[in-house]
Amino acid sequence: MEEEEIEKAVIAYLKKKGFKQTELAFQEEHHQHQNQQTKNSSSSISSSTDPDIAKHILSFSESENIPARYHEGYSKLRSWTYSSLDLYKHELLRVLYPVFIHCFMDLVAKGHIQEARNFFNSFREDHEMMHLRDLQKLEGVLSPSHLEEMEFAHSLRQSKVSIKICQYSYELLLQYLHKTQSITMLGVINEHINFQVSPGQPASISDDAEVVTLIGSSQDDANQINQKEIHWGLLEGSLEERLEKAGGLLSDSEKAEGEVKETDTEENKKRSAEGGKQGSSIKKLKKDKVVGAAGKTARPEANAVSMAPRVKPELALPVMPTEVEQSILEDLRNRVQLSSMALPSVSFYTFINTHNSLNCSSISHDGSLVAGGFSDSSLKVWDMSKLGQQAATSIMQGDNDLAPTEQILGTSGGKRSYTLFQGHSGPVYSATFSPLGDFILSSSADSTIRLWSTKLNANLVCYKGHNYPVWDVQFSPMGHYFASSSHDRTARIWSMDRIQPLRIMAGHLSDVDCVQWHINCNYIATGSSDKTVRLWDVQSGECVRIFIGHRSMVLSLAMSPDGQYMASGDEDGTIMMWDLSSGRCVMPLMGHMSCVWSLAFSCEGSLLASGSADSTVKLWDVTTSTKVPRSEENKSGNTSRLRSLKTLPTKSTPVYSLRFSRRNLLFAAGALSKSG
């Protein structure tokens, strides 16, 4: 019986491979052999063949029916996994997803399109919860050539998935695969999965965040990159540091008061800028001052910041004019101390009558200027301090050359409450104010970045370098340098005085959607549609960290003021807190129902504000999470909690941008959307 089957299998194999001669020879020999056997039927040679090998050979014969074998193999593996021991089940379940997508891609690669579709649809539901977006992408793969063309599929085919699994689960799996002779599944697993077998107990379910995300570059690479050293400390000689020293000297309150008086005049000057809300803002300033004075007594809190190590700047940083320095120092002194008990005040700028055309907004450090980038290629800047007075002096400006005529037009028009900047030839996707508020950068779908002066109301420079729409642009914390990110999968570093980029950061597998500077200007972070966040060294242009864990495109980033942590928000409404030094996720913050457009840390890093498309501003307490593990530094720092402190709903206004002023007043902006 068995022997006959084997013979059939061999013949089938030979036929398939096209060995006609061999086939003939084999059949001839086979006939002779059979004749012989009938003669001396008692003596059997077949007994010597190993049954195992027979089965192996048999399995080849079925190769005509590949799709069915994939389907059957996978469904068996699946039902086995689901019925496995509870303790090990979640580990084994992790294996299913990579096996599933690779089975699918194998089928597609072998040209069984229809069967691949059937296979995909019959098991799709299992993975929808965790990997919906990936599945949606893969669904479109309909021919072998698409596999090559599609970046995502291609990278999946190229790389192996690493799965951490405990010793026993691994043995269970192997035993199953051997026992059931599921060669196909074994092949898939061998080819595409790299097991990291760890001795001992299975890992807890909560740890598998990094495991479930399949990325193009292998986990190993990421781990290797994350080994690199980074200096996340604050800059040497920063203003905060100087303030600390000054604060130490000003031991008695008398002196402090004297200082306040001394700077009062300056404050009056600043008032117009900080204000915008006339009476209320002045009141606010006074309140700030009082609380700020009280805050001085709470010095230990502030010390947390000074504990961070100091690093030297890698870039030549611009020198700050002394009067600006003075005003910043003044702001720092009057800063409100925020904590979970003392929540910030939030001032909300609502854009009205935008007709769905507002793409982005930005707020200057003192909240006096608000910029909006529109899909009609225009950039509009509102001066909030003039808003109430129905500014007659507002000036419309086009290009430099046209300035004189435009100016006349602007004054005669008179009615416009904002300054219009025209120059882009595509939707404006991002705008950013320089730290001092005298420049604005805007990036657009026309692949350019433009620098505008708020003093001259004119376009100064047009930076051309990207080849595709520039999604985001951000000034460095010290000004002068800026970073941009684009659809061309690169991020670039520029300085204001050069029209060529200084560095090009390439490595992301998809669009770079957002960019953010580290507080010490030595690093930038980029978030991408490939669901990762990367940290780059500005000086060398190298990628120094890869943060894996998001399940959808990363839309917003924020750096903590002590330089150790980073927050990133994605399309699903998840916010993740990352520890820069270890490259690990401290904790995901769930709560938003929709895209997180904007994130901001309060100035002393105790609060995180997030603005979302679900029309809310949420305040999160991040002190417990960030400070506790640092002091204890043990792995069981899981006790740290990040919790939502407050949800501030707006009136059907998605929140586009957030900004803490230096005095810890939170500014938020968004466009009123009527449909809600």
Place this chain on the structure above:
Amino acid sequence: MSIVSKETIEVIAQSIGIANLSADVALALAPDVEYRMREVMQEAIKCMRHSKRTVLTTDDVDIALNLRNVEPIYGFTSGGPLRFKRAVGHKNLFYIDDKDLDFKDVIEAPLPKAPLDAAVVCHWLAIEGVQPAIPENAPVEVIAAPSDGKKFEQKDDGLPVDIKLPIKHVLSRELQLYFDKIIDLTVNRSDSALFKEALVSLATDSGLHPLVPYFTYFISDEVSRGLNDFNLLFALMRVVWSLLQNPHIHIEPYLHQLMPSVVTCLVAKRIGNRLADNHWELRDFTANLVASICKRFGHVYNNLQTRLTKTLLHAFLDPKRSMTQHYGAIQGLAALGPNMVRLLIVPNLEPYLRLLEPEMLLEKQKNELKRHEAWCVYGALLRATGQSIYDRLKMFPALPSPPARVFRTNGRVVTSPPNKRKANNEHLEQQPSLKKIATDGPMDVVPTNLSSNMQPPETKGPVPSTDPDMGPSSSSRQIPHGNISDSRDRKGKGDSRALKMSAVLTQTWRDDLKSGHLLVSLFELFGESILPFIPAPEMSLFL
């Protein structure tokens, strides 16, 4: 399987003038077209995200096409998202409602107003973490029930949390006084005339909304504590009733707190301490209350009625529950409408009655009180089913000419299908009667000296006076037979008068088939006592 099929490609090819596209080409094109479409959509979604929107517009698609160096599709720009309409009869087919415009109309129409220019307005979203109640902010839930604060504390168990105080809101002095007064009246003087005045005030005053959470809390608290105090419970239920009547109160958010207390009053095992307490009355009252709540809020809370009926049915079907609980459950279900009774009670009627019967008999149940309770339940059942059957019968077209009996019988003679059904009915009627005897049979084994004859035990035992409806079931067996024979006799007398009625009757019987059966089975279960519920003309129809 795939979105773009071979046929689609063929149709598109034809529409642009390629008549003879070979099948192979279409087959090769279809998957590629789908892939390109998905690619464009992926890019378009990216553009949408970067425009900080959550709805895809045609502009996004145009930009995506631009990114791929494809000419954008002109003519669809609308400034907003497109409004799709679902094609009638197809699940996944949508179209854009594109109206024909007359050029003349467009040209002659006055120029539209220039759209308002973009502007920025500023307001405080929060001041030190607290949202000011200004029109620019989203309306905040001003009132927070006192229990909310409690819940918050319990939620974060174990973890050191800075305890969040319940949101303060000012309750005016007058309201506080009013509340205290009402509480005092409810607890202590619920029989005074003043309490009635208070109830009227609760049902009509407009400014009471801030007090609702307090009332809710008070009621649920008192009900859980004061199950022994009949008067208090009754007073509380009256308060609930009044609150529900008040058109100015938005009571929905608090229903979930109220419902348990109300249902408790309906199906509690014991209500009140003394025998004299007429808890039946309270249960009746509460049943109506529950029904009115269901009627009013059933559409807001979809599962309100289902949950309620589930609770009640559970109480009704559990033989371990006491008679009082059964009574409450039956009353509650009955109050929810005849349909509920027909769906939930009637199917369970027969086994239930079998359980109930021994409880009602003197021989079986020596405890006077228990027997009384059983009779009450029996009465409730009777009423519920009777009402349901009445309701059913009421729907039939009113039949003219009062001496209908002759008519009807004639009708049956004239139209043959009803006749058949009639025969069926007869059969049914006889069979159950036999069954009845069978069920009665075992009871007769009870050593009473009269057991030899087949008279049902009800006639022997002194029927408690509380239930005058209950007739001797012996007649129940005889009457149908009598009627049937009667009608048979009259068949002969049938004449042509009935012809015009026949159509109506056929209709009636068709609808009626079910209720006919229902009636028959009820009749067989309850005996004659069900008959008063059947309106005279209709009854004659069945007899």
